[in-house]
Amino acid sequence: MAEELRWVLIVISVFVIGGLLIHGLWSVRKKDTPETPTSERVEPQHSAPAHAPSTEAAEPVAFERDEPQLGELNFTADEPQIDTSVPEVPIEDDLQVVEQEPAATQSEEPAAVADFVIVHIQMPEGMTMQGSQLLPAVNTLGFKYSEEGFFNRHLDPAGQGPVLFRLVNMYNPGTFDIDNMEQFSTAGVSLFMTLPCDGDGLAAFNMLHSAAKKLADEFGAQILDAEREVMTVERVRQYVEQVRAFAA
Template identity: 35%
Template sequence: MENLQLVLLLIGAIAIIAVLVHGFWSIRKQQPKGYKQGAMADISRERRDADGFDYDGIGEVRVIKANSMDAAAIPEHEPKVSVAEEVDNSFELSQEPQAKVSKTRVEPSLSAEAPGSTNEELPLQASLFATEEQVEELAAAVVEPTPTQESVTKVTQEEELADPRDVLVLHVVAKDGEELNGAELLPCLLTLNFKFGEMNIFHRHEDNAGTGKVLFSMANMVKPGVFDPDSMEQFTTQGVVLFMTLPCHGDALMNFSIMLNSAHQIADDLDGVLLDGGRDEWLESTKQDYIQRIRAQI
């Protein structure tokens, strides 16, 4: 009896499964072919407007064959360059030499000499500036630079001066049997705002930073009268000469005061002696003499 019930249940289950399978098969067979592409395809077609764009502004995908493109559709402003021309142009660019910029550091020439000087080894007394006329020649060269020097000078910023009518000269010399040491002289000059420049000598400019017009200058008393800043540690000399021309840039009395104070400072720092243009002892009367010479030119 129990076996009969099991057989009937099994037959009923098989019959139910067969009915379900037949029902699904019938429904599938009756569906239209367009529906088989998926519901999303119908939705996307229904959401497009008359121009073929959907709600997101995306149009239908169009496939254009390469051989069907019209050459006239290419914008006129785009140049038509062949592959051969591109290769030639790239080759020409690769053949252009690259400009090489060389940076050369200009060193002050030790061969530059003051006017009327030589590089010959002379006795000490003969190699000193014997007269004030030699200093005047050097001062004239500073006021009227050579064409080479004019090319590196901003002439447009400089006021033209009349020809020098007088030159005020001061000497700072070492005491008997001694010499002025370059290792002590250079820091003193930097403190006094001197700047190494044209003619290979030091200059005092309007601005303490070493710019502006030259107020007065300082040269080596020993021929050829120049300095070499790179060898100041080994440099020695019997003296230096400070000079300014009249007329000058700015206030002449003020410029002379600065030059005189600088000479006093150099003499104090290097334990030297201040002398006038003729290498005589500097006196108060000599100072008044120089002031009168300045006022005569104003």
């Protein structure tokens, strides 16, 4: 009886151990096998638009003014603007065009366009005009210092009456500091007059041209025209004709 019980326990132990081994192998195999998803969800991909706006702020564009710099004296006259717009003709409710009486014509003449005569006095390369020498020279020629920082030549040498022409610094900022002329220096100055000129335009131009020659002789400088080309006799004649055109 004891012998049979021992064999029964041995058989039961074998089945239990075998079941445990089989269960363990099945668990390991199941763990190593990846589960295949029953369904995959495809997320739509939104492609960036071809012309997506940039998020970076655009740098401001620096616009230069069209007006000439004073130091360069590249003056341009403002041309009068002509109104080319066509007046609208009112229409009545019955689509009949209303005839309008012609507007009275005005006999006023258009304002004259201003122009400039410009003469430069340019020092040789590497040399400058010293303010301590320039100030007495312009005073001798009858120029008077103005609040704007220019030297003006008035109709009256004492500094009274209209301004005939001006002397400015050829280089920026174009003005002179009267209180610091001892420390001032420049490579050139410019003389210019506005046309039409108050008084005798030809006489004013002769004074301007004479002042330019005296300053050039004083400093060993060269006289240039408005285009900064060497002044010639022909160019002086052109200036004279230009002044005469505004005096007519």
